[in-house]
Amino acid sequence: MDTPSLVMSKDINSYFEGLLKKVHGLYIIQITDRDGAPVMRVSQDKNVDFTLTPSFISTFTTASDQAGKLGLGRNKTIISMYSNYQVVQMNKLPLILTFVGSENCNTGHILALEHQLDAYLEDMRLAVSES
């Protein structure tokens, strides 16, 4: 018999994995704190390890902060296109959402996931902000 927390954890994991399958070409959904320490991560069988490094996430956090000083207003999302991948990073402090997809993945679909995830982020936000 699973404990309630384990059941909840499985439910949320399966929900995130469902989202991953809904968007064609999306490989990873990763939720971290602002320094890159992972809170949750779901992925398909694809080796995209560069997004796992905390430095990649913390660089986004700093870049987002610094970009706000350019005079274009506060930055919320950064989309980075590479030759084989695209990385969408969202600033939802104290959480950072990172999506990694293929270069052909529909970026609009990834951005639309933001609103679907919001309800599930509240517990994680509490867990991170308690520190």
Added chain:
Amino acid sequence: MEYFRPIWSCMSSLFCGCLHCNDDLTNQGYDPSERTHLLSDTVNNSPALRRTNSENISSDCQSVPKKDDQQNALCRLVQNTAINMIDVGAMDSHNLEHQECDVRIKLYSHRLQQQWSNIQSPSKRVKGILKDIPKPDVYLTLSVNPEDINQMTAAIERVHRALANIKIDHKEAIVVPFRIP
């Protein structure tokens, strides 16, 4: 940039550390810019002038609070410039130690488990069409009135007939291309 940063941090710590200027500057309603004068009256209150002019000792005493204001203004400028400066070199300074990262992962996981243990899992909720009825077994054992069964059967047959009679006459193209220029 790497050479400039230590000098800058040294300047800000020197000015603000010595003058105890730790207030939140944005809350003071004072917004200095690059055109703000560091010294409000440079001719009359210049420290060099005051040193040479021994007759104005009394005015020296009065200028002490003004000097503080000037130093505060300078401090504000230094801090605001530090806040507004785009420091690309700072991106390397936030790297998380591997050990600390592991500690945080465990901490977050533990907290989430604690939070989720207090929530009723959706999978534990009662499922089924009779979930709103407190004791469905009682109603399920009762015999159903034949008139009700006849009424439901007749309704379903009418729905089937209605569905079979639905016809669509399409006059225009069903798939329309987006008019993207």
